[in-house]
Amino acid sequence: MDITVNGTLHSLDLPDDTPLLWALRDGLGITGVKYGCGIAQCGACTVHIDGQAVRSCQVALGDTWGDVTTIEGLSAPDALHPVQQAWIAHQVAQCGYCQSGQIMQAVDLLSLNPTPTDEDIDQVMSGNLCRCATYPRIRAAIHTAASMMREA
Amino acid sequence: MYKTLFPLVLIGTAFAATAETGQPLDISALPEPGSIDASDALAAWDRIHDVASHPRCLNCHVGEDGIPLWGTVAQPDRPHGMAIVAGDSRIGAAGWSCRTCHQTSTRPNRVEHAAPHTGMDWQLAPVDFQWVGRTSAEICQQMRDPDRNGGRDAAGLVEHILHDAELIGFITWSFDPGAGRAPAPGSLQSHLEDMAIWTAAGMPCPQ
Ligand code: FES
Ligand code: FES
Numbered sequence: 052m053d054i055t056v057n058g059t060l061h062s063l064d065l066p067d068d069t070p071l072l073w074a075l076r077d078g079l080g081i082t083g084v085k086y087g088c089g090i091a092q093c094g095a096c097t098v099h100i101d102g103q104a105v106r107s108c109q110v111a112l113g114d115t116w117g118d119v120t121t122i123e124g125l126s127a128p129d130a131l132h133p134v135q136q137a138w139i140a141h142q143v144a145q146c147g148y149c150q151s152g153q154i155m156q157a158v159d160l161l162s163l164n165p166t167p168t169d170e171d172i173d174q175v176m177s178g179n180l181c182r183c184a185t186y187p188r189i190r191a192a193i194h195t196a197a198s199m200m201r202e203a
Numbered sequence: 204m205y206k207t208l209f210p211l212v213l214i215g216t217a218f219a220a221t222a223e224t225g226q227p228l229d230i231s232a233l234p235e236p237g238s239i240d241a242s243d244a245l246a247a248w249d250r251i252h253d254v255a256s257h258p259r260c261l262n263c264h265v266g267e268d269g270i271p272l273w274g275t276v277a278q279p280d281r282p283h284g285m286a287i288v289a290g291d292s293r294i295g296a297a298g299w300s301c302r303t304c305h306q307t308s309t310r311p312n313r314v315e316h317a318a319p320h321t322g323m324d325w326q327l328a329p330v331d332f333q334w335v336g337r338t339s340a341e342i343c344q345q346m347r348d349p350d351r352n353g354g355r356d357a358a359g360l361v362e363h364i365l366h367d368a369e370l371i372g373f374i375t376w377s378f379d380p381g382a383g384r385a386p387a388p389g390s391l392q393s394h395l396e397d398m399a400i401w402t403a404a405g406m407p408c409p410q
Pocket of ligand 2: 144145146147148149150180181182183184185
């Protein structure tokens with residue numbers, strides 16, 4: 052099974068119904084993507100396929116319809132994505148477990164809606180749970196990232 | 204009853220596409236227009252309505268608010284979790300799309316409580332097809348009206364089911380929704396037969 056992740060083509064010898072989440076973590080050792088529930092209830096496993104946020108626990112490896120981007124491939128370490136910069140500025144993460152999923156969903160949100168209201172943010176981010184309840188900082192960081200992206 | 208009404212006269216075998224279960228649809232004995240009396244047709248409509256008003260179907264046949272349901276037979280009006288609003292696009296295009304969780308895949312739905320998938324892109328039914336909060340007579344009038352049913356005539360309504368079976372779409376899925384979900388009553392075959400009976404009699408509706 053061939054799959055492009057973060058710009059690199061990989062061949063994986065796994066059953067084609069393997070969830071993409073496990074293909075990434077166990078097959079490729081890409082561990083920024085997290086397992087929380089395996090049933091689309093938490094958002095910890097969010098990655099992008101062709102730029103769209105998806106729950107990687109729900110995608111069979113054989114159904115992966117485009118190029119995959121994980122948090123590792125979102126930006127270069129010396130040129131972080133504005134959402135990552137805003138996350139650092141607001142010190143959003145507590146334990147951090149949910150945060151790669153939060154960031155991948157937030158990037159998708161801002162690509163669809165560059166000027167989200169609090170309500171827009173709450174609505175779209177409602178599928179990404181945070182046991183540490185960092186929600187107020189997530190919301191603030193998304194507003195900051197939105198203005199950084201508008202000014203850029 | 205069906206076999207009594209329409210004895211199988213096989214002129215070649217007419218099987219339509221298979222569903223996930225591998226069961227082919229038998230279209231060899233569907234009735235001809237005009238061959239059905241009104242009471243049989245209304246009985247068929249009642250069975251169609253039993254399907255249309257089951258939570259498996261209602262959950263996505265919602266109104267203008269675009270909020271899908273996680274209804275069950277015991278609690279049919281429970282809204283979808285995660286503050287989902289599918290919006291005017293009916294696919295969540297403005298915020299997060301249905302596809303974030305609901306994949307397009309003909310693989311069996313094996314994982315309990317996971318986001319179900321079908322061979323069609325996940326979406327709400329068009330707002331014209333609102334069935335939540337509608338009576339049997341109202342749903343019937345909508346279903347027979349080409350202005351509100353996607354431009355389908357009688358043959359088009361039957362074809363709609365056959366096409367869905369080919370894709371393993373939402374109608375097909377509703378009878379075989381996978382782990383932990385109550386299926387719509389009956390089977391895809393019985394639903395196809397009921398639709399053929401009802402349409403062959405001119406789509407009569409209850410008052
Ligand atoms: S692990 Fe995929 S949504 Fe929770
Ligand atoms: S930071 Fe701990 S779960 Fe979100």
